[in-house]
Amino acid sequence: MPLINVIPGEKIPVAPMNVRLPAWRMPGWLLVFWWLARGLVRLTVVAVRYWWLTGPAVAALWVHARYGWLVLAAVVLVVIAACVGWWRWHPASWLRFGWYPMVARCRRLWVYRRGWASTMATCGLATAFAGDRYVPQLLKVRCDRYVDEVTVRMLPGQLPDDWAGAAQRLAYAFRLRDGQARSAKRPDRVILRFLRRDPLAATVASLPVPDLPDFAALLLGVREDGRTYRLRLAGTHVLVAGATNSGKGSVLWSLIASLAGGVRSGLVELWVFDPKGGMELAAGLPLFARFSYEDPDGMAGVLEEAVKRMRLRAARLRGVARQHTPSPDDPLIVLVVDELAALTAYISDRKVKERIKDALSLLLSQGRAVGVHVVAALQDPRKEVLPFRDLFPTRIGLRLTEPEQCDLVLGDGARDRGALCDQIPESAAGVGYVALDGVRDPVRVRFSYLTDADIRDLGRTYRRLCDSDQQPEVSA
Numbered sequence: 001m002p003l004i005n006v007i008p009g010e011k012i013p014v015a016p017m018n019v020r021l022p023a024w025r026m027p028g029w030l031l032v033f034w035w036l037a038r039g040l041v042r043l044t045v046v047a048v049r050y051w052w053l054t055g056p057a058v059a060a061l062w063v064h065a066r067y068g069w070l071v072l073a074a075v076v077l078v079v080i081a082a083c084v085g086w087w088r089w090h091p092a093s094w095l096r097f098g099w100y101p102m103v104a105r106c107r108r109l110w111v112y113r114r115g116w117a118s119t120m121a122t123c124g125l126a127t128a129f130a131g132d133r134y135v136p137q138l139l140k141v142r143c144d145r146y147v148d149e150v151t152v153r154m155l156p157g158q159l160p161d162d163w164a165g166a167a168q169r170l171a172y173a174f175r176l177r178d179g180q181a182r183s184a185k186r187p188d189r190v191i192l193r194f195l196r197r198d199p200l201a202a203t204v205a206s207l208p209v210p211d212l213p214d215f216a217a218l219l220l221g222v223r224e225d226g227r228t229y230r231l232r233l234a235g236t237h238v239l240v241a242g243a244t245n246s247g248k249g250s251v252l253w254s255l256i257a258s259l260a261g262g263v264r265s266g267l268v269e270l271w272v273f274d275p276k277g278g279m280e281l282a283a284g285l286p287l288f289a290r291f292s293y294e295d296p297d298g299m300a301g302v303l304e305e306a307v308k309r310m311r312l313r314a315a316r317l318r319g320v321a322r323q324h325t326p327s328p329d330d331p332l333i334v335l336v337v338d339e340l341a342a343l344t345a346y347i348s349d350r351k352v353k354e355r356i357k358d359a360l361s362l363l364l365s366q367g368r369a370v371g372v373h374v375v376a377a378l379q380d381p382r383k384e385v386l387p388f389r390d391l392f393p394t395r396i397g398l399r400l401t402e403p404e405q406c407d408l409v410l411g412d413g414a415r416d417r418g419a420l421c422d423q424i425p426e427s428a429a430g431v432g433y434v435a436l437d438g439v440r441d442p443v444r445v446r447f448s449y450l451t452d453a454d455i456r457d458l459g460r461t462y463r464r465l466c467d468s469d470q471q472p473e474v475s476a
């Protein structure tokens, strides 16, 4: 036993005065009265909180007591007929103001409220303090056709990231498949999104092609919330990463289709590289200003030509404008590369590899402002395969094989914030996660799928307007 105890730290001072409250004896009848009063107050609170249940129930009881069964049945029929009439007359407003709010109330009560405290405890989101247990407060439930959106007041000390880490567990606890957590406007709240039905389950057919592409918002697919997904190409380069058969081709084709109107009017030049032998992209030949496949030397030459064009343009714009504006005389150049690793990693000729690496890093670091953009697809996002991954400001993550790859593609912490690229099923080709401007958390999208017939049609309708002797340059 030590002779003296030394405890480091601050000692909590003893209160200068201790007050002991006197103990009162309560008569039994007063206790009973107190319990009854408390029960009545609680019942009233529940009745007011669930007015949408208690109100109609009281009204039905009153009608029954006053007028009998027949009148009650007639009233119920009239209410049902009114709802059906509203639905037939204006389905959108019925769903928004009638049906979904009703579904939300029922799901709040039946799915979320019922096992809330125990779920919070088992998912590690409840806490204990001074002998009392605390659970986060369920504030609001909103439903639409596909998603339940649950707003929660977090406990002090919790972050939306804590909830993002537990979102999948929560989803399964509430018997749903997919869950995400997002920060809300107020810093003490978090919004949980649980998927009831996948809005991206069906293939998205090819989308309308605008005559004049909006380079700040190219229409490429559909978002999880049902809105269209638009990609900002102006001022950026785009990297599309995905395992084999994840649908990288559909992202490239959606992008080419969205630019096709500009190809026809001469506002856009597509320089296309298909190092895997030209199988994927050759069908769009009438749209391309340059098309290179197979021969690494030829591809290095075309990339160096792009660097030359970029430098000439930069010299012309220096001191005149800070951002290039596309015109038929000076079009936007978009370099589309299918399988970038075939250019950066899988080439055996070291000299050609160096030439490609130099040209690509120049294009990626200097091309954005002068209207030379790189859009590249890639299977393996590791740094050894793509050394200049960080030079792509815009990245799209399709199905990936390992969880760590999600952060490699979409940035640190992306997987925790909901980009579950490794959990996209093989059957969902063309589904991926993207970052939206001004939105912290990644958003799930499905890109449009162009069939062979769509691509042939696109080539026919939007082929480049050029002299018949000015055919696309093909290097193989």
Ligand SMILES: Nc1ncnc2c1ncn2[C@@H]1O[C@H](COP(=O)(O)OP(=O)(O)OP(=O)(O)O)[C@@H](O)[C@H]1O
Pocket (backbone or CB within 6 Å): 203, 204, 242, 243, 244, 245, 246, 247, 248, 249, 250, 251, 379, 429, 430, 431, 446, 447, 448, 449
């Ligand atoms: N957006 C999409 N919607 C529905 N199905 C799609 C979509 N994209 C691709 N698919 C389906 O997935 C298959 C593979 O697509 P794709 O060739 O684009 O994949 P990939 O990632 O480019 O494959 P690879 O790496 O082998 O080239 C297609 O044949 C098509 O059936």
